[in-house]
Amino acid sequence: MELIEGIKTRRSIRAYKSTLIPKDTLERILEAARWSPSYTNTQPWEVVVVSGGKKDELYKSLTKMAEAGVPPNREWPQPKSWPPELEKRTKEFFAGRLKAIGVKGEEEQKNALRQVNANFNGAPCIIFLFMDRTLTTWSAFDVGLFAQTLCLAAHSYGIGSCLQAGIINYPDVIRETLGIAKTKLLVLGIIMGYPDAEAPINSYRTGRANLDEFVKWCT
Numbered sequence: 001m002e003l004i005e006g007i008k009t010r011r012s013i014r015a016y017k018s019t020l021i022p023k024d025t026l027e028r029i030l031e032a033a034r035w036s037p038s039y040t041n042t043q044p045w046e047v048v049v050v051s052g053g054k055k056d057e058l059y060k061s062l063t064k065m066a067e068a069g070v071p072p073n074r075e076w077p078q079p080k081s082w083p084p085e086l087e088k089r090t091k092e093f094f095a096g097r098l099k100a101i102g103v104k105g106e107e108e109q110k111n112a113l114r115q116v117n118a119n120f121n122g123a124p125c126i127i128f129l130f131m132d133r134t135l136t137t138w139s140a141f142d143v144g145l146f147a148q149t150l151c152l153a154a155h156s157y158g159i160g161s162c163l164q165a166g167i168i169n170y171p172d173v174i175r176e177t178l179g180i181a182k183t184k185l186l187v188l189g190i191i192m193g194y195p196d197a198e199a200p201i202n203s204y205r206t207g208r209a210n211l212d213e214f215v216k217w218c219t
Contacts, residue, residue, distance in 0.1 A: 001156045010152055011206075013160030014097075015199030016122045020051070021192065025157055026125070032153035038142035045146045046130040048178055055126060058177045059119050065170045072169035075185055076140075093206060100204035120167060123191035128174065130184040143187045150190065160195035163188060 001009075026049060038044060050058060082090060120126055127150065129143050151161045167189040168174065174186060195202055 006152055006155055010155040011160075012162040013193075013195045014121050014162055014201045015196040016124065016160065016191075016193035017196050018122065018124060019194045020124050021159060021194070025159070029150060029153045029157060029159070032156075033146055033150040036142070036146040036149040038145065039138055042139065042142065044131045044135055044139040045143045046132075046184060048128045048130065048180065050126045050128065050178065051124055054178070055120070055124075058126075058174065061173050061177050062167070062170055065173055070170070073171070074165065074168055075171050076168075076187065078165070096204050096206065097201065101200045120191045121162065122196070123162075123193040125192045126167065127190045127192060128168075128178070128186060129188045129190070130180060130186055133183050133185045135185075140187055147188055147190060154192055158194065159192060161190050161192045163190050165189075167191070 030047065030049075034043075036043075036045075081087075129147060131139050131143055147163060151163070154161050168186050171186040172182075174180070174189075175182060175184065180186075
């Protein structure tokens with residue numbers, strides 16, 4: 001796949017086939033991602049690939065916390081508010097997702113989103129990205145660069161992905177289940193697998209702002 005085409009055609013996938021991703025394919029994806037840039041070549045990312053029985057165990061543990069009403073304690077909190085233009089985009093995003101799966105009522109919307117997000121959206125693989133807790137947000141930016149490269153590499157192999165905030169709501173549970181030291185900060189979770197082309201949720205594609213909305217030319 002040509003690079004620019006890959007960048008423009010990559011999308012967030014929210015429904016997957018049950019087909020497992022071969023380990024050698026995941027290794028090739030990670031091999032590509034390891035060439036991501038980082039500040040002074042520090043390469044701060046630490047990667048945990050979760051599938052099979054361990055994925056099921058993790059899902060049960062996270063579901064138990066959610067059903068018990070335990071408040072999320074993400075290590076990267078969401079903004080308390082958005083600038084107006086960003087607020088407009090996020091509302092359009094959720095409205096578009098709900099329209100794609102054909103729901104309207106508020107309670108029906110909540111149930112639909114819960115169903116879509118159930119068991120990691122059916123993805124057979126989750127990749128968690130950690131970094132040492134002593135590092136700063138600059139290293140978190142580097143982990144973000146790694147995540148983008150990872151998703152693009154996966155796309156080149158026909159594998160879909162979605163960066164998800166909801167699956168890192170309970171970082172302590174994730175660290176405990178996966179045997180990760182408390183000194184490691186959970187930055188991001190990425191679900192990954194072969195896209196289910198028949199799923200209505202995957203028919204939705206977000207747009208992007210035009211260049212003149214975010215670029216200033218100084219000459």
